[in-house]
Each structure stands twice: as C-alpha cells, then as structure tokens.
Amino acid sequence: MHRSNSFVASLSSFIFGSAVAFIHLVPASAQSTSDNVIYLNQAWSQDDRDWYYHFSQGAVVLSYDIFLNLEVADGQELFRSDANSERYGLITQPAGSPYNPDGLPIGISKTVVSMPQWPGEETGEFAGVTCAACHETQLNYKGKHVRIDGGPANTFDMQAYVQALNAAIRATLTDAVKFDRLAAHLGAASPEAKTSLRERFERQAALTYEYATRSIASFWPWGPARIDALSMISNRVTANLPGIPENTSTPIAPVKPPFLWNAPQGLWTQWAAIVQSPLARNLGETMGVYMPMNLRAKTPADGLFESNAAIPELHRVENQLARLAPPSWPEDVFGKIDREKAKSGKALFVEHCAGCHNAWPYRWTEPNKYGKRFVLVGLVPQSYVGTDHTQTEAVRPFAVTGQLSNNLPPELRGKDAVPMAAFKQSIQLAVLERAVAKLKLTPAELLDVNGYREQPQPPAPDRVYKAAPRDGVWATPPFLHNGSVPNLYEMLVPASERSK
Ligand code: HEC
Ligand code: HEC
Known part of the structure; x- marks a missing residue:
C-alpha cells in the first residue's frame, strides 16, 4: 500500500x-520526582493509583530493612535512592501515600509474610516488585511529566536493574567496611547480631544471584522497555x-x-x-x-x-x-x-x-x-x-x-x-x-x-x-x-x- x-x-x-x-523517550536521568506530574483522566481515583503503584503481589526480593539501607556496588549512595532508581528508568515517587511509607519508586512494594506457608519459609517484611514496575509510563516533555497509568514501563531496564542489585548485594557481602555500615544502620552491633544479619542476607542474596546469572542473563542486553x-x-x-x-x-x-x-x-x-x-x-x-x-x-x-x-x-x-x-x-x-x-x-x-x-x-x-x-x-x-x-x-x-x-x-x-x-x-x-x-x-x-x-x-x-x-x-x-x-x-x- x-x-x-x-x-x-x-x-x-x-x-x-x-x-x-511525536513523543520520544527521554533518558531516565531527565525524569524528576513528583514535581509537575500531570495525571490524565483514566477513571482511576488517586487512591486507585497509589494502591496500584505499590500493592504487594506476593513477591519477595530482599528483607525490607536491608533493601532500604543497601548501598550501590561502587559507592555509598543508597540503592533505592531516587537518583539510582532513575538510572534504571524506574519512576520515582515521594513518600506520602499509605501504600508507600518510604518513598520507594513506582512498582517496588512491601510484602509481609507473617505465617510460613511451608516448613522453613522465611517470614518478615520484604521489598518486592509489583505490576507497576513494568506497566506504568511517564512521558517527559518540555519539563512536564505526564503519567500514563497502566502504560508500558518504557524507560525501565529490568535486566540492568536486577544485575545492579546483584552487584550491590555481592559488594556488601564481600566488603567488610560496606557490610559494617549496613549492620550499623540496622542496629546490629554485637558480633552475634552481625552474624545473624549476614546469614539472613546471604540466604536471600541467592535469589537475586540466580536471576542475575541465569534467569535473565542473555547474550546481549535487553535495554529499557524490553x-x-x-x-x-x-x-x-x-x-x-x-x-x-x-x-x-x-x-x-x-x-x-x-x-x-x-x-x-x-x-x-x-x-x-x-x-x-x-x-x-x-x-x-x-x-x-x-x-x-x-x-x-x-x-x-x-x-x-x-x-x-x-x-x-x-x-x-x-x-x-x-x-x-x-x-x-x-x-x-x-x-x-x-x-x-x-x-x-x-x-x-x-x-x-x-x-x-x-x-x-x-x-x-x-x-x-x-x-x-x-x-x-x-x-x-x-x-x-x-x-x-x-x-x-x-x-x-x-x-x-x-x-x-x-x-x-x-x-x-x-x-x-x-x-x-x-x-x-x-x-x-x-x-x-x-x-x-x-x-x-x-x-x-x-x-x-x-x-x-x-x-x-x-x-x-x-x-x-x-x-x-x-x-x-x-x-x-x-x-x-x-x-x-x-x-x-x-x-x-x-x-x-x-x-x-
Ligand atoms: C517484570 C515485569 C512485569 C511485571 C511485574 C508484570 N508484568 Fe504484565 N507483562 C509484562 C510483559 C513483558 C508482558 C508481555 C509478555 C508477552 O506477551 O510475551 C506482560 C503482559 C501482561 C498482560 C497482557 C496484556 C495484553 O494486552 O496482552 C497483562 C494483562 C498484564 N501483563 C498484567 C499484569 C498485572 C496485573 C501484573 C501484576 C499483578 C503484571 N502484569 C506484572 C511484564 C510484567
Ligand atoms: C493484518 C492485520 C493488521 C492490520 C490491517 C493492521 N495491523 Fe497494526 N498490528 C497488527 C499486529 C498483528 C500487530 C502486532 C505485531 C507485533 O507486535 O509483532 C500490530 C501492531 C500495531 C501497532 C503497534 C502496537 C503497540 O502496542 O506497540 C500499531 C500502532 C499499529 N499496529 C497500527 C496500525 C494501523 C494504524 C493500521 C492501519 C494503517 C494497522 N495497524 C493495520 C496487525 C494489523
């Protein structure tokens, strides 16, 4: 034709x-937090949105306290900081909604496991991933940020994010000074408390290690939006x-x-x-x-x-x-x-x-x-x-x-x-x-x-x-x-x- x-x-x-x-994708670094966010009328209330951004779909990535205090692999910046989240194209969000007390980026959630479902299942509070990590868009245009609820996460580079998380975890487990900073933030001062923190952390680290080195390891990088x-x-x-x-x-x-x-x-x-x-x-x-x-x-x-x-x-x-x-x-x-x-x-x-x-x-x-x-x-x-x-x-x-x-x-x-x-x-x-x-x-x-x-x-x-x-x-x-x-x-x- x-x-x-x-x-x-x-x-x-x-x-x-x-x-x-014609809208082009803007590099993640040009995104900004909630300043100037424009919501379109997609028939959702603000509460619908806030819940969708952070509800738990049952995913367990890492203990919540460790995730909040984890540093990036090659520095002391927090892994969950806005700047680091934006590096991988997540849409950042200030604290404020009842579903997101700690101001985590859209799509990162808190999962509470109170009862083990099988002998040995770990209980506690965990950082998790939810739908909106992959199904939410922000279009950035001339300093304005238009939120598209349920749109494709077209700046999120999931593969790079998981690999960076794995690197941050490995670095913290192998660098004693880095580990001690984490332990101090979590109030683990005694040798026993530090040992028990290390055991918990190592056990959970295996999950992300499996993803980073097998499940999502490909010959060439996926890049954002894929x-x-x-x-x-x-x-x-x-x-x-x-x-x-x-x-x-x-x-x-x-x-x-x-x-x-x-x-x-x-x-x-x-x-x-x-x-x-x-x-x-x-x-x-x-x-x-x-x-x-x-x-x-x-x-x-x-x-x-x-x-x-x-x-x-x-x-x-x-x-x-x-x-x-x-x-x-x-x-x-x-x-x-x-x-x-x-x-x-x-x-x-x-x-x-x-x-x-x-x-x-x-x-x-x-x-x-x-x-x-x-x-x-x-x-x-x-x-x-x-x-x-x-x-x-x-x-x-x-x-x-x-x-x-x-x-x-x-x-x-x-x-x-x-x-x-x-x-x-x-x-x-x-x-x-x-x-x-x-x-x-x-x-x-x-x-x-x-x-x-x-x-x-x-x-x-x-x-x-x-x-x-x-x-x-x-x-x-x-x-x-x-x-x-x-x-x-x-x-x-x-x-x-x-x-x-
Ligand atoms: C890690 C990223 C990720 C997460 C988290 C995620 N999805 Fe998806 N979703 C995808 C991808 C990628 C596809 C397309 C897969 C394919 O067809 O190969 C998809 C497909 C879909 C589709 C099909 C849409 C269509 O038009 O065919 C629906 C509906 C959907 N997801 C809903 C959800 C819901 C609801 C959640 C949370 C409970 C969720 N997704 C969590 C990445 C994700
Ligand atoms: C013969 C059936 C057929 C016709 C006719 C057709 N499309 Fe499609 N279109 C498809 C299919 C199948 C896909 C998905 C293909 C894929 O993703 O590999 C698609 C994908 C698309 C997409 C991308 C969707 C997305 O979410 O990324 C757009 C936009 C689109 N079509 C627009 C059009 C327009 C405009 C026309 C008319 C000029 C048209 N299509 C005619 C079958 C058709």
Whole structure:
C-alpha cells in the first residue's frame, strides 16, 4: 500500500491527536520526582493509583530493612535512592501515600509474610516488585511529566536493574567496611547480631544471584522497555526453584510490556495471544517475578507446590484494570488536535486498520456459557506480520523432570524428560490449584476470579501476534511487541524507511 504524506498526517492526527508532536523517550536521568506530574483522566481515583503503584503481589526480593539501607556496588549512595532508581528508568515517587511509607519508586512494594506457608519459609517484611514496575509510563516533555497509568514501563531496564542489585548485594557481602555500615544502620552491633544479619542476607542474596546469572542473563542486553517475561517464568518454575539448571533457557526474546487498559475485556492476552484466564496470567507472572514457591519438597504433603500467592490482590488489580480508561491526548500539554485531519484519519483507520485492530464500540464474542462477552482481537500469523519470531521459540523444547517427576500429572509422571510446555504448565497449575484450594472459594467466586473464562481454556492459536484495540496507543512508545519502532510516525511509513 502506498502511504502518502497526507495519509500519515491524517492517521496520526486521529491516533495521536496531533500530526506534529511525536513523543520520544527521554533518558531516565531527565525524569524528576513528583514535581509537575500531570495525571490524565483514566477513571482511576488517586487512591486507585497509589494502591496500584505499590500493592504487594506476593513477591519477595530482599528483607525490607536491608533493601532500604543497601548501598550501590561502587559507592555509598543508597540503592533505592531516587537518583539510582532513575538510572534504571524506574519512576520515582515521594513518600506520602499509605501504600508507600518510604518513598520507594513506582512498582517496588512491601510484602509481609507473617505465617510460613511451608516448613522453613522465611517470614518478615520484604521489598518486592509489583505490576507497576513494568506497566506504568511517564512521558517527559518540555519539563512536564505526564503519567500514563497502566502504560508500558518504557524507560525501565529490568535486566540492568536486577544485575545492579546483584552487584550491590555481592559488594556488601564481600566488603567488610560496606557490610559494617549496613549492620550499623540496622542496629546490629554485637558480633552475634552481625552474624545473624549476614546469614539472613546471604540466604536471600541467592535469589537475586540466580536471576542475575541465569534467569535473565542473555547474550546481549535487553535495554529499557524490553523484558523476556515468558522465559523468566519458565526459568524460575522449571529450573531455578526446582534446582534443575539444565532447564534454563537463555531469555532471547524480550518484549515491551503491553499497556493494560482494555486488556481484561479482550478475548486473548499476551503479544502471542496465549492466555485467556486472568488468574492464570497474573499468577503466572508472579511465578516469574520473585513469588516464593516450594518446588523442592518431596511431596505435596511436605509442602510441594505451596506458594505465597496473593490471589485476592491479583483479583483486585484485575478488576481495577477493567475500569482503567485509555488516556486521551492532553491538548494543553502536547498541542491542539487538527479536527479535520482527525476526521479523515478516522475514516482511513476504519478502512485500513479496523479489520485487525477492533475499534470502538468493538466487535464482541457471542456470550459464553456464563453469559459473558469479550472483545475480539485480531490473530495474525507471525509470517504475515513479518516481525521477529523469537517469542514462540525462546524456551527449550524439552525439560528434565528431576525430583518433580513423581508428582506430575499421570501423562507425564515417572518420565525423565517431557515437553517443556507441558512440564511448565503442570507445575504452574499445581501451584495455582493449591493456592486456590486454600481460599475455599464458592463456585461463583471462583468463576469471578477466573474472569468468567471457560475452563479448561481453549488451545491457544499457533504462532500468531495479536492485533488488539489500540485506543490510547499514542501514549505507549516504543511500538510493536519487540519495541523496535521508536515512534508512531515510523509505524505509519514503510519498514524500509524506519530507523534501525
Ligand atoms: C517484570 C515485569 C512485569 C511485571 C511485574 C508484570 N508484568 Fe504484565 N507483562 C509484562 C510483559 C513483558 C508482558 C508481555 C509478555 C508477552 O506477551 O510475551 C506482560 C503482559 C501482561 C498482560 C497482557 C496484556 C495484553 O494486552 O496482552 C497483562 C494483562 C498484564 N501483563 C498484567 C499484569 C498485572 C496485573 C501484573 C501484576 C499483578 C503484571 N502484569 C506484572 C511484564 C510484567
Ligand atoms: C493484518 C492485520 C493488521 C492490520 C490491517 C493492521 N495491523 Fe497494526 N498490528 C497488527 C499486529 C498483528 C500487530 C502486532 C505485531 C507485533 O507486535 O509483532 C500490530 C501492531 C500495531 C501497532 C503497534 C502496537 C503497540 O502496542 O506497540 C500499531 C500502532 C499499529 N499496529 C497500527 C496500525 C494501523 C494504524 C493500521 C492501519 C494503517 C494497522 N495497524 C493495520 C496487525 C494489523
């Protein structure tokens, strides 16, 4: 298709609101704290936001007191300081909300484990990671900071952040002076107190060491805005936690975290359209992101498949996301919309795009057996879209079952090696079912937590990328699943004319 300049200008007026302003990512160092933050009306209250930024999804990274006082590897600056957090593209946030007493950056949370879920699970207060670390945007433009709730974390370099955390931890454990400063901050003065601090710290350090050196270690850096979430889940569930390093897959397929508005209503989610149930998706994500799980015990009676699953919180966040509106272009910040061009852009969108990208008021599925309808999403073969195919090939095809072999479902039980996908799914399902069983939900509550999706889920389509509604896409650079296109203008020109 030939794309004339007026085609691009009109379409961009419709999608962006403006043909002239193209938002570029601003280096993290140019971000500033809460000064001049502009919130758009996305139908969330300030309390909704504050909770979303910091609620605990059950993740346990490091004891909270250690995290608060940990220094960076090569200096005395605090690891959690605004300057260091911004270095890795986290959005900083002052203390003040009830969910963030210590002014941690958006997406860093406090997880309290008061009761061990299995013999030996560590209790206490921990720093954790939550949805907003990866699913929140700040667009920085001429000194103004426009917050996009539920947008992709397009400055966050998760891989570099975890590796820097690992370096900070190693440096503190090996440099006696650095360790003593930490101990002094935590009031550990006696030799006994210092020894017990060191033991606790060393035990927890192993977690981040595993991530930094295996789970997220790739041949080339992911860079900001790109995370190989699916390999992280696979590695943690099949390799790190059960202690079967042979199952590690190099995470070579980092993707942009998608924006989250309208996702709960969509028939399929994830770039490759692989999940329907919100519980399976959200709990699966936490399995990849520091949620404690017991995959070492011999049998379920000893606590195998126990976890720190935070299902009520995951349910709450899903419901809250279901009422998150796409952001509208703020004309007072980015400039006036040319209404004439926007009108012709809308017609062009209907003609050229809406066949795949379902547009308001959307085409919906027929009601399912619970009477619920979902927004249809386009499922386009990867070979037709022409973007890279690593997503479907990132994890290794077979898994060693190790000591889990006797606790797998009948079709996999007793085998030394099984297909990776089946192995991973069976562990995830066992963890999910055990966590759900403890809640003693009524059938109606269970349906609700599953987003009224029919179980078992229908098989996912093979090797496709999803074309979902893109309302609010103007606010979500960079573009495509792999984040390879820097701005919307370049999305609308032929691939050969894009920056590499
Ligand atoms: C470590 C980063 C990270 C965290 C934390 C995280 N996500 Fe994601 N999320 C991703 C990435 C990356 C993808 C895309 C994965 C893919 O499709 O390959 C994704 C996909 C999704 C999708 C699919 C969206 C769509 O349009 O297909 C939803 C919904 C979602 N996440 C919700 C959540 C929720 C809710 C939480 C917290 C409970 C959460 N995520 C935590 C990185 C993260
Ligand atoms: C044949 C189906 C199809 C048509 C027609 C189509 N798209 Fe897409 N579009 C897709 C798919 C599939 C993706 C995701 C591909 C990927 O990420 O690898 C996508 C991705 C995008 C993205 C990036 C989304 C993001 O969140 O990063 C934008 C923007 C976009 N399309 C806009 C358009 C516009 C504007 C048109 C009309 C000129 C259009 N598309 C026509 C299938 C289509």
